[in-house]
Amino acid sequence: MTATAPRSGSLTPAAPSSPDDTEAEAREDQARLLATLRTSLDGLAQREAARRLEVDGPNALTAHRRSGLAAEVVSQLVHPLAALLWVAAALAAVSGSAPLAGAIVVVILLNAVFAVIQERHAERAVEALSSYLPATARVVRDGSTSVIAARDLVRGDIMRVAEGESVSADARVIEGSLRVNMSMLTGESAPVSRTASPPREVGPPIEAGNLLFSGTTCTQGNAVAVVLATGMRTEIGRIAALSQRVRTEDSPLERQVKRVARIIALVGLGLGLAFVPIGTLAAGLPLQDAVTFAIGLLVANVPEGLLPTITLALAVGVRVLARQGAIVKRLSAVETLGSTSVICTDKTGTLTLNQMQVQRTWTPGGTVDLAGGEAADERSRDMLRAAAACTDLTTLGDGIVSGDPTETALRAAAEAAGVADTPQRLAEFPFDPELRRMTTIDRDPSGVWAHTKGAPEDVLPLCSYVDGGPLSAEERDHVLAMVGTWAATGLRVLAIARRSLDGARSGSPRDHVERDLELLGLVAMIDPPRPEVRDAVERCHHAGIRLVVITGDHALTAQGIARRVGIGADDMPLITGRDLDAMSERQLDALLTEHSELVFARSSPEAKLRIADALRSLGHVIAMTGDGVNDAPALRRADIGVAMGRSGTDVARESSTMILTDDNFASIVSAVQAGRQVYDNVRKFIVYIFAHATPEVVPFLLYALSGGRIPLPLTVMQILAIDLGTETLPALALGREPAEPGLMDKPPRRRTQNVIDGPMLARAWGLLGGTSAVLVTGLFLWTLVDGGWSPGDDVSRGPLHHLWEQATTMTFLGIVACQVGTAVAARTQTASLREVGLTTNPMLLWGIAFELVFSAGVVVVPPLQRLFGTAVPSPWMVLALLPLPLVTWGVDELDRGLRRRRRSLRTTVAND
Known part of the structure; x- marks a missing residue:
């Protein structure tokens, strides 16, 4: 406890009395306690202890039973995105591409296993809590002292605690005095004294000067204490129960990917089913051909590479954060970091050096x-x-x-x-x-x-x-x-x-x-602030991120440190644990709404949970730091639980989604920046992947609308070659795109903001996809007409079949060429290519090189020609491909320039 001011809150002092009266009252109070527990200074009888052990159960922490491993794996295999990938695998198998179908199945299984592993964190957190409980305890039974297994302790046992020993159960000191390290419960590293004297002031049990708590450690002295609670009834047991009740929720990206998967599945299924009657009735196709083409339409709409690309992009973000001192245990947490709007931070060791x-x-x-x-x-x-x-x-x-x-x-x-x-x-x-x-x-x-x-x-x-x-x-x-x-x-x-x-x-x-x-x-x-924290706080302010200090330390100390690092204005409220307990939910919501930055001092585990719930109900995405056992429930409830790697307990690390290896607040801000970058990059490669759906689908629609007079411009295998071949590496490279200028000058996105929104789809499907569709369809028709084809001619056999193969090859190569322009355009959402630089992402250049080589192989290698139904194009056809990337990129660059100009004009008008 800081020695610069009275205790926070309005504690009621006991009535003054003489030393003799006080001692008599203490003895009388102790006698009443022993009588209530039906024990004495000679301890329990062995038979009575055995009976109580049978009634109350062992002195151990228990974990809730979870569903079996098989059930958890099945639940992961049937969620919407997994179901979408199952459809893609089935279509690939039906289309005769067993290796591609097998690869998709492997991706589904790997993602399911990874998700199940993450779901087991709660059980590991309880196991880590159990490690704080000692294996043995010294007790007085039948008048003599003996060593027993700590799990056999019961209420009413007389327990002896000496220097260097851990406390095995919650107990009240009845003889002696000692100093106890309670940092795992309170977060404060300074040992506190515990004596048999009753507290002079009424306060929380955790502050009572005559109580010991399970899992804490005696650093000096020795004492005799009577056991009040064991197992899950102890303070550490209560925290374990809270940790198990608090469940993590899907991240914003996980929820939105499921939503998009449903939409894409419905759209693809609807188009595929609609094509069968159109193909048979309007185009006069045989039923088998209509079904085959419907499968091709479905494949064109299913982004087979979306889930693995997202997973790998998040994995890249995890590696980047690890190099910066932040270990992320859940892939989706990387994206959640990018939407963080409030950071609830501890003081000691996070804002400060933890060195007095x-x-x-x-x-x-x-x-x-x-x-x-x-x-x-x-x-x-x-x-x-x-x-x-x-x-x-x-x-x-x-x-x-x-x-x-x-x-x-x-x-x-x-x-x-x-x-x-x-x-x-x-x-x-x-x-x-x-x-x-x-x-x-x-x-x-x-x-x-x-x-x-x-x-x-x-x-x-x-x-x-x-x-x-x-x-x-x-x-x-x-x-x-x-x-x-x-x-x-x-x-x-x-x-x-x-x-x-x-x-x-x-x-x-x-x-x-x-x-x-x-x-x-x-x-x-x-305890001086870390020198880099003030700059990190400034970065948070520029990024529109609110900062809330929640600490178990003294109020004035916490407020002083907050001011030193730039958190809060001079009139920033200082809320103690007692102040918070006296507030209604409406008052707390009003407080958090009215003030952007606050300091909560002397906070309990329930208080941290309550603050986290209030902020989440107000629509915020919160990151919560913690290092003690008492922080475990709040770390699990927060969108991002951030544990300290150096000073943190095993329980805090198991309950968190991110661990700071350097215990540094600045690393949290760097992680938020990395999260924003990953989120932006996810949007970039989604734009890139979705942009190719339009040039793949539009030709099918032309085929249907023309009643079959215009032949199909792509085969199913060519569509798969695009979706799982040429587009994969550039999409992964976009996941490594450097941050755009001004990334940390924008406010956090709202919790409800979709990763895939209307403007994004308009850009992907309309601008980039529409431009590609016009160019590719024109190239396809030009190739046919130049070879002597007329609408309605049969290209399935005879002299025009080779020409049709050349035309479908040009459609395939045209889409690949437009992919190159789309990849360059998707590198930036608002800035110009000049600002980000053409060569600042070398992985993208290698990805483009790979898709060009792969496409050339599909066209010129005889076995691949037969597999994908391609033919070598004429030289003039190859030359016709060269402008396509420039046109696709140029249209998008022009649109972004116009949007920047309109935004600049609006800013100028607003300032005037």
């Missing part, structure tokens, strides 16, 4: 800015010597100092000042969360001293002297005012005091030692 440092000191001689390079004066050195003495640090074998980060920072500052000598420790009064101070009694060459450090508000009332004279009321007010000023900037302030003792008084009670102290001064520390 002394920034400045104050003594009666003045303020010394240590961070600014000023050297400590004599009074500051004297104060730092006392502060370093009042610590509990351990020096490891390799010379590294281990212990509380605050005390480590004090020792480092004392060493820098040259006064970190270690006095002889005679006695110690450990840090008490209620008293908010610590005192040690030490002997050095000058005598025996009591050294005290703690919250200024609690240490100052014990001080009677300063600078060799009495401490006046005016001086107290001045010190407290300075504390408030420093705390508001995010500094953690401690008061340092001392008192001279003789050896005979070193064993005096605490209240006799901690009085008439001499105030030496103040020490201001900070």
Whole structure:
């Protein structure tokens, strides 16, 4: 707990009483508790413990049973896009292309297996939670202490906990005192004290000074405690239950791909079924030929390469993010990152370095800015010597100092000042969360001293002297005012005091030692912000991304750090856990709507879940950071759960969809940028893939509308050669397209915005596809007419059959040529080709080279000629292909230029 301000919220202090009365009340309260649990200090009888174990069950975390693996695989094999690919595989098999059908089936199976693996994260999260529970526990039963399996603990057991041991169940301390690392529950790394004394203030159980929680670790001291809850009834069990109840939802891309798959399936099926009566009745085709052509129409409408291309593009995004320090566990999360509109971030270790440092000191001689390079004066050195003495640090074998980060920072500052000598420790009064101070009694060459450090508000009332004279009321007010000023900037302030003792008084009670102290001064520390965070925050603001700080730390500290890195304005609200608990859902929604950036301090797991739900209900896509066990439910509920790779727990990492290997907030922003880039690239290759449906479908329509007088311009095998052959590598290369200029200057897209929308389809099917259809159809008809064909002539046999094969070959090559222009045009959605550069995506150039070589092979290699029904074209026909890429690209470039010009004019008018 930060020692610069009172606890947040309106805690009710207990009525004052004498020490004797308080001790009597504590004993009476303890007796009532033991009676309620039907136990005693001698522990439970073995027979009673066995009975309770039978009733309550083992002290272990349990996972909900899930459906079997086979059922999960089947569910993945029948979702809409998988069904669409099954249709494509069946059509490929019917058309005589068994290898292509087999390849599509492999893609379906791989995607199903991958999806099932991702669905198992919840169970692994519970398994990771279980790893925090120790294997054994020391208990008192039948009056003697024994070691039992931790899973056999029951309510009412008397449990012993010593330094270095983990707590096996939720319990209440009844004897002794200890310090406990509760970071896995609270997110705060500083150990907290736990004693048998009942709390003086009413607050959340997690803050109660006499309660221990399962999974936490004792770092100092020893105690006897009575078990209150085991298994899923513990705090860690409650979090495990929350983690299992919270289910991840499909990403926006997953939902939209399913929607598009349904639309394409219905359109393709409708066109295919409609073609059968048209072909037989209007064109006079035999039924078998009409069915064959209907299959070709269906194949032309089914984008067989869409799912594998999306999967591989997202996989590329995963690799890019991994190189930037962000490991993504779910492919679809890459796209979700691009639509993130709110980042809910923790403070410690994410915005900050998680390394406490002394920034400045104050003594009666003045303020010394240590961070600014000023050297400590004599009074500051004297104060730092006392502060370093009042610590509990351990020096490891390799010379590294281990212990509380605050005390480590004090020792480092004392060493820098040259006064970190270690006095002889005679006695110690450990840090008490209620008293908010610590005192040690030490002997050095000058005598025996009591050294005290703690919250200024609690240490100052014990001080009677300063600078060799009495401490006046005016001086107290001045010190407290300075504390408030420093705390508001995010500094953690401690008061340092001392008192001279003789050896005979070193064993005096605490209240006799901690009085008439001499105030030496103040020490201001900070866990400094990461240097790159402020720039990352600016990038978020430019990108229209809101930032919300949700932390278990103290309110003023969180607010100060937020201001230092540029989060929030001066009037940004500061909401404590108690404030949030008092709000209705409507009030919380209003708060989140009215203020773009907020700080939530002292937040519980339920509070994080509630904030995440509120933001999602308002239409936001949220990324939530976390590192502790208590963060697991919120990480699963968020659209993107971001766990810390260095400081995070296994539970947080299992519950998240992304892990930061460097625990750095700036990596989240880089991941959002990469997500936006992936989303844009997905749209680019969808435009590229969809643009070829029009030149494939229009000739079939001409055939039908002409009553068969115009022959079919493509065979089914040629369509498959385009959809799964020539277009695949350029589409994959578009998934590696560099980011367009101004990518992070646009606001986030809405959760409801479709990845495939009207303007996109107009560009793909209308502009690019329509241009390609006109060019390709014209080339097909020109080839036929130049060879002597007239409408209605039979091309299925006789002298015109070779001419028809040449014409279908020109249709095939014409579509490939238009694909080249479409690929170059699809590289940018708004910018000109000059801005992005022609050679900035070398993979696309290699992809285009491959499709040209592949197309040439289909046309000139005899076995492929027979398979795909092609014929070698005349030289003039090949020359006629050369302008097609330029025309296709040029039409789109002109359209984008006109759109940029209109947008610029609208901006000029709006500014005027």
